[in-house]
Amino acid sequence: MTDKPQFVEERGQKVKLNNLCSRGKSSLRQKDVSNDGPYAVYGASGLVGTMASFQNAVPYVAVVKDGAGVGRASACEANTSVLGTMQALIPSEGIDRDYLLHLVRSLHLGDGFSGSTIPHIYFKDYGKLPVRLHSPAEQKRIVDIFASIERQIKVSKQQLDQLDFLVKSRFIEMFGDPIRNPLRMSVSSVEELAAPIKNSMKAGPFGSALKKEVYAESGYKVYGQEQVISGNQFLGNYYIDKEKYEQLNSCKVMPGDVLISLVGTVGKVLILSEDCQPGIINPRLVKITFDKRKIFPEYFAIAFSLESVRSSLLGRAHGQTMNVLNLGMIKKLKLPVPPISRQKEYLNFVAQVDKSRFVAQQQIEKLQMLYDSLAQEYFGD
Structure with a gap:
């Protein structure tokens, strides 16, 4: 696990978030995504299709602005677009895109939303929030530290994916694929x-x-x-x-x-x-x-x-x-x-796999705690 680094620079000057970024374009609807070109279009859950044109020409941060996952931020590459449920944030000159990403995540913009009504957040509101601005050199150092943590989280998540694949493969082996190749039962x-x-x-x-x-x-x-x-x-x-x-x-x-x-x-x-x-x-x-x-x-x-x-x-x-x-x-x-006895046999196998899943999940939680602690140190009051 990455050791918590010593913070050496001054904590950075306080500015408003809208000094570090501006609104990009995010007006597409799902039905507008024509899948007729090479340029990616992203939604709240990831890639949703492609188009022959794009709305944002530079690397940027996308924030879910309504619905499930409101406030969640992700990094998007140049020459891509996002659906209207997302807000594109274009970094200002001298602002590292990934630094902006981690800063926005530290704001926890989606906190406090749940229930049945659809939550909304708007850049005109959260753009006024005070944030810390570090020098370009310190931005790079902070980004490198978070990148190291995220690489380790990715490895543990890959382990979870492999275990998930094992569980599903065993299901198909025992019971067949319900849609593509069901066994005779x-x-x-x-x-x-x-x-x-x-x-x-x-x-x-x-x-x-x-x-x-x-x-x-x-x-x-x-x-x-x-x-x-x-x-x-x-x-x-x-x-x-x-x-x-x-x-x-x-x-x-x-x-x-x-x-x-x-x-x-x-x-x-x-x-x-x-x-x-x-x-x-x-x-x-x-x-x-x-x-x-x-x-x-x-x-x-x-x-x-x-x-x-x-x-x-x-x-x-x-x-x-x-x-x-x-x-x-x-x-x-x-x-x-299948008969209940066969279901029990399969679920006993799943229980054994879950022991390994628990270890990987614990590692992810520890790394996430480190990430959150550093985000508070670098970006908090």
Whole structure:
């Protein structure tokens, strides 16, 4: 692991963020991406296609400005474009693009957003935030330090990818590919394997979305995309009171429920553990309660994550700037359903792989803590 370096330069002068960068172009919709040229177009989840032209001619930083992942910053190369859900930030003269990237990340622009309403952040607002400006030489030193940490994180993430590949390869070996090459065994739709599948798009007296005024400071948890995308059920600080909770029976969750994201970063899965907080799902999720006499939630989650299954579903997802899944797509998905004993055999194999996954994940968390500590030292007050 990289040792924490000694900080030698003065902490830098305070300036506003808009002194270090300006707004680039970011007006494309998903349907504008024609895939007719060599120039990349990026969205909140990465590359979304190509075009024959580009909007930003120099290397820049892109910030997710609305929806899931709001505030997340990434580096983009010259001669590329971003969707309208992103804000392109063009570095000013004398500002290293990657220095700007780490500085913007240190601002945690997405903090405080969760719940069912779509969050928005605007450069006209956060561009006024005070930040620290270091000399060009110090910018380079800071960038090199963060690059070293990120390389080590990348290695650990590659280990996780390899373990994930091992788990999925074993699934296909035992049960076949559900879409491309299913083995001869019982096949059932998700709808046949579960209790009635619910989401909160029509959440009783609260309409098609849980409005801000519904939320309370404590009470029953509201599970949203933040938890599902991160894989951490304990994140988030949105709640509803007991009275409203009792009116939303169809949206209530319990241990073992499978939550799936429907909008934006679609198809992400979270299985609620035994120590999950009582609560409900928000309108951007669907919950599935499987009959465990037929299928284990963990088996479903791995089957659902297979590339062929995701491609089949996402190929039918729709939307202008964000992908959208609907309940019908998920209910009709057919999966091989081996005997419970075979599912247990497979999940025992997965449990062994998870031990190695835990070690790699711990290394990533330690490196991320180092990154955050240095970001506070270099960019904080």
